[in-house]
Amino acid sequence: MDDAERAEHHEQMARDFALSLRKPVPVRRGRCMSCGKALEPELIYCDRDCLIDHEKAIAARMRNGK
Numbered sequence: 722m723d724d725a726e727r728a729e730h731h732e733q734m735a736r737d738f739a740l741s742l743r744k745p746v747p748v749r750r751g752r753c754m755s756c757g758k759a760l761e762p763e764l765i766y767c768d769r770d771c772l773i774d775h776e777k778a779i780a781a782r783m784r785n786g787k
């Protein structure tokens with residue numbers, strides 16, 4: 722996977738994430754939104770696992786009404 726493909730992959734993850742919440746989400750780039758690890762400036766997750774973990778955490782929070 723080259724850099725352009727990788728950036729596109731992460732854009733797709735960001736879109737998937739926003740869609741999963743069905744509302745606009747403030748996206749903070751350059752740091753994993755799941756585990757907080759520092760990343761390249763355009764990235765928001767280390768990998769798909771962090772995306773999934775973060776979606777699960779948010780879904781759990783929403784189920785709890787917070």
Ligand SMILES: [Zn+2]
Pocket residue numbers: 753754755756757758766767768771
């Ligand atoms: Zn992470």
